[in-house]
Amino acid sequence: MKRIALLLVAVATLAGVVAYMAPSSGQAGGEAAPIFVTKIPPGYRDWRLISVAREEGDLNDIRAILGNDQAIKAYREGKLPFPDGTIIARIAWSYDPSEENNKTFGRPQSFVAGPPKNGVQFMVKDSRKYASTGGWGYAHFDDGKPADEAVLKTCFPCHQAIKARDFVFTRYVP
Amino acid sequence: MKRIALLLVAVATLAGVVAYMAPSSGQAGGEAAPIFVTKIPPGYRDWRLISVAREEGDLNDIRAILGNDQAIKAYREGKLPFPDGTIIARIAWSYDPSEENNKTFGRPQSFVAGPPKNGVQFMVKDSRKYASTGGWGYAHFDDGKPADEAVLKTCFPCHQAIKARDFVFTRYVP
Numbered sequence: 001m002k003r004i005a006l007l008l009v010a011v012a013t014l015a016g017v018v019a020y021m022a023p024s025s026g027q028a029g030g031e032a033a034p035i036f037v038t039k040i041p042p043g044y045r046d047w048r049l050i051s052v053a054r055e056e057g058d059l060n061d062i063r064a065i066l067g068n069d070q071a072i073k074a075y076r077e078g079k080l081p082f083p084d085g086t087i088i089a090r091i092a093w094s095y096d097p098s099e100e101n102n103k104t105f106g107r108p109q110s111f112v113a114g115p116p117k118n119g120v121q122f123m124v125k126d127s128r129k130y131a132s133t134g135g136w137g138y139a140h141f142d143d144g145k146p147a148d149e150a151v152l153k154t155c156f157p158c159h160q161a162i163k164a165r166d167f168v169f170t171r172y173v174p
Numbered sequence: 175m176k177r178i179a180l181l182l183v184a185v186a187t188l189a190g191v192v193a194y195m196a197p198s199s200g201q202a203g204g205e206a207a208p209i210f211v212t213k214i215p216p217g218y219r220d221w222r223l224i225s226v227a228r229e230e231g232d233l234n235d236i237r238a239i240l241g242n243d244q245a246i247k248a249y250r251e252g253k254l255p256f257p258d259g260t261i262i263a264r265i266a267w268s269y270d271p272s273e274e275n276n277k278t279f280g281r282p283q284s285f286v287a288g289p290p291k292n293g294v295q296f297m298v299k300d301s302r303k304y305a306s307t308g309g310w311g312y313a314h315f316d317d318g319k320p321a322d323e324a325v326l327k328t329c330f331p332c333h334q335a336i337k338a339r340d341f342v343f344t345r346y347v348p
Contacts, residue, residue, distance in 0.1 A: 045348070048219075052226045052238050054269070057283035064226050064238065093347050095228070101343060104332050109231035113347040158278050169275060173267050173287040174219070 034132050036152040037124050037139035041068070044089040044122070048072045051173045054095065061117045063092035065170045070125075075172035081135065082166050086125035090170075092118045119147070123159075123168065134159065134167045208306050210326040211298050211313035215242070218263040218296070222246045225347045228269065235291045237266035239344045244299075249346035255309065256340050260299035264344075266292045293321070297333075297342065308333065308341045 047066035054062050067075065070086040094114030101110035119142040127135035138155035140147040159167040221240035228236050241249065244260040268288030275284035293316040301309035312329035314321040333341040 046222055048221075049223050049238055049240065051287045052236050052267070053272075053275075053287065054228055054236060054285040055283055056285075057279070057281060059283070062226050062228060062236075064223055066223065093226070098227075100336070101227075104335050104343075105231070107231060109229055109233070111228040111230075112345070113225045113227065116348060161278050162274070169278075171286070174290060 034153060034156065035130060035137060036146075036149060037122055037137040038146045040120070040139075040141055040144065041087050041089070041122060041124070044068075044087070044120075045091070047089060050075060050088065051170050053170070055092075059092070059118055060095055061092040062095045062111065062113050063090055063118075065090050072172075080166045081127075082125045082168070084126050084128075084135075086123075088123045088168065088170070090121040092116070092120075119143075134163070136167055208327065208330065209304060209311060210320075210323060211296055211311040212320045214294070214313075214315055214318065215261050215263070215296055215298070218242070218261070218294075219265070221261075221263060224249060224262065225344050227344070229266075233266070233292055234269055235266040236269045236285065236287050237264055237292075239264050246346075254340045255301075256299050256342065258300050258302075258309075260297075262297045262342065262344070264295040266290070266294075293317075308337070310341055 044066060047068050050065040050067045050071065052062070052064050066089045068085075068087045070083055071088050074080075074082045074086060094117045095111055096114035097108065098110040098112045101112065102108045119140050121141075122137075122139040124130070124137040124139065125135055126137060130137040133156040136156070136159070138152050138159075140151060140155075156167075159169070162169050165171075218240060221242050224239040224241045224245065226236070226238050240263045242259075242261045244257055245262050248254075248256045248260060268291045269285055270288035271282065272284040272286045275286065276282045293314050295315075296311075296313040298304070298311040298313065299309055300311060304311040307330040310330070310333070312326050312333075314325060314329075330341075333343070336343050339345075
């Protein structure tokens with residue numbers, strides 16, 4: 001039974017990967033045109049934590065950056081560039097004051113994650129497929145729907161600022 | 175080979191659990207006295223994310239709350255009380271403005287996790303062992319060293335405020 005279960009897991013995982021690696025763009029032969037990620041990587045909410053952050057301004061959220069196994073391994077070993085197969089996820093939530101916590105602390109000081117906000121974003125490393133954008137495919141999903149290519153085209157220009165760390169802003173925190 | 179590897183993992187895990195479940199207090203027979211957790215649960219940095227938060231005031235940190243498999247399962251199923259074996263971890267870091275990010279955003283708005291701060295805390299569910307504190311053992315470690323019992327005695331009085339959610343403040347965020 002164990003062997004069958006393992007086999008089933010392996011097949012299911014493979015199926016997921018194959019579905020995931022399927023061409024994500026309808027472009028034919030446009031080698032220089034950026035290609036984006038249009039499927040949500042399965043199971044990302046179970047990935048391990050890379051770091052957390054808070055964005056003020058228009059974003060006004062609190063966020064967590066998670067990584068798949070390849071991402072966590074590369075971060076912990078301090079190896080750059082990230083290997084193909086690395087995926088980094090950014091989840092974000094409303095930045096909400098917690099009355100409950102504040103009551104306990106005896107003063108207003110506590111902010112917690114509220115409802116999901118500002119969508120979910122991914123960077124997927126495939127140095128050949130995404131060669132025109134530093135080896136990374138970019139994705140943004142709102143309520144499960146991928147953002148327009150016009151939106152995704154704004155990702156790489158900003159990430160270029162951090163080319164020295166393989167285009168990844170977030171640092172791993174222990 | 176696979177079987178041997180699996181067995182080794184099982185043995186290692188069991189060894190960890192046994193070491194972890196060893197008596198954590200020198201008290202003999204003091205049934206009503208609170209008992210605290212004095213060993214860091216192994217592997218907690220690999221646990222899945224429950225939520226994130228920001229504390230202003232004296233704490234002045236940004237934090238992540240992680241849970242072991244039992245914790246995540248109970249949260250996602252919305253089951254209370256949490257089952258014995260549940261462990262919830264609170265990690266925190268310095269709340270640092272990110273000049274790097276701000277330069278890219280074009281304005282000061284980005285705060286990231288800096289060096290670890292305010293220690294690491296745990297709540298461990300064992301309804302019999304920790305019966306005098308709502309079924310939860312509390313722990314706080316600074317640089318790997320457990321806090322004094324005087325410090326740990328301050329945990330439960332505050333957590334009592336949230337008895338309706340089995341003494342756990344943090345809500346799971348999707």
